[in-house]
Amino acid sequence: MRIALLGYGKMGKIIERVALERGHSISIKADSKTTTLDFSKTDVAIDFSLPSTAVSNITSSINANVPVISGTTGWLDKYDDIVEHCNRKNGAFLYASNFSLGVNIFFEVNRVLASLIANYPDYKLNIEEIHHTQKLDAPSGTAISLAEDIIKNSNYKNWTLDEDEDDSDAIKIEAKRIVDVPGTHIINYNSEVDAIEIKHTAHNREGFALGAVIAAEWIANKKGVFNMKDVLKINE
Numbered sequence: 037m038r039i040a041l042l043g044y045g046k047m048g049k050i051i052e053r054v055a056l057e058r059g060h061s062i063s064i065k066a067d068s069k070t071t072t073l074d075f076s077k078t079d080v081a082i083d084f085s086l087p088s089t090a091v092s093n094i095t096s097s098i099n100a101n102v103p104v105i106s107g108t109t110g111w112l113d114k115y116d117d118i119v120e121h122c123n124r125k126n127g128a129f130l131y132a133s134n135f136s137l138g139v140n141i142f143f144e145v146n147r148v149l150a151s152l153i154a155n156y157p158d159y160k161l162n163i164e165e166i167h168h169t170q171k172l173d174a175p176s177g178t179a180i181s182l183a184e185d186i187i188k189n190s191n192y193k194n195w196t197l198d199e200d201e202d203d204s205d206a207i208k209i210e211a212k213r214i215v216d217v218p219g220t221h222i223i224n225y226n227s228e229v230d231a232i233e234i235k236h237t238a239h240n241r242e243g244f245a246l247g248a249v250i251a252a253e254w255i256a257n258k259k260g261v262f263n264m265k266d267v268l269k270i271n272e
């Protein structure tokens with residue numbers, strides 16, 4: 037498969053190595069200096085760029101009739117527009133806030149835990165995410181996915197980064213930035229008598245990259261809008 041890398045930074049470079057190891061070739065390595073994208077020799081595009089460039093990269097891929105997956109976070113206010121554009125153009129698009137198998141299993145555990153605890157208001161919830169200091173967005177896309185899944189499975193109504201927020205319907209998310217941390221997410225339910233905590237720690241970026249290449253292989257001949265549950269078939 038000929039893969040366009042839309043974003044050739046920390047993730048783009050690891051995805052390149054994983055893709056070559058799996059027998060693919062790289063047709064485009066786009067970065068901040070790239071002015072035009074020629075998709076004529078591309079089968080599938082993988083966008084890991086910036087919050088400010090993801091929408092344009094995804095749109096260009098769909099317009100060129102190239103299936104595209106995106107792992108870029110921090111642009112989701114435009115997600116519905118992209119879905120509408122993809123469906124109108126009969127394209128193929130997949131977004132995941134986190135492509136690693138481990139986090140997608142963690143998402144399932146989080147949903148079950150949220151629904152189990154929903155009827156016990158003594159437990160107060162806190163989400164913590166820790167990432168490297170170069171990260172542009174906060175909270176992380178993964179923390180937003182975790183919070184949205186909890187909202188669907190509990191009485192919480194929204195989430196906030198404001199630690200002084202007085203709204204008991206809001207899930208508090210704490211975003212910490214520490215040098216070189218690839219990505220850690222902690223869900224903590226605390227009561228007067230005990231605490232229940234689940235945690236996912238990425239030791240490096242390999243899991244994100246492998247998941248992205250597997251998703252690109254999966255979407256290559258499809259039409260529609262998908263997510264990682266479609267690819268991994270966890271819990272089916």
Ligand SMILES: NC(=O)C1=CN([C@@H]2O[C@H](COP(=O)(O)OP(=O)(O)OC[C@H]3O[C@@H](n4cnc5c(N)ncnc54)[C@H](OP(=O)(O)O)[C@@H]3O)[C@@H](O)[C@H]2O)C=CC1
Pocket residue numbers: 042043044045046047048066067068069070084085086087089093106107108109110132133134135136244
């Ligand atoms: N979903 C997931 O599993 C994961 C998601 N991410 C997300 O992926 C994104 C990228 O992460 P990471 O690789 O660490 O970030 P980096 O900052 O290391 O890389 C971003 C890359 O995007 C390039 N870029 C800038 N403008 C454009 C453009 N117009 N078109 C294409 N590329 C462009 C930059 O170019 P230049 O090098 O010239 O500056 C750079 O190469 C982030 O949003 C991050 O949150 C990260 C890990 C996992």
Ligand SMILES: O=C(O)C1=N[C@H](C(=O)O)C[C@H](O)C1
Pocket residue numbers: 109133134167171175176177178179218219220
């Ligand atoms: O920016 C990163 O590095 C990461 N971003 C994603 C996110 O925002 O959740 C996924 C992973 O945690 C690494």
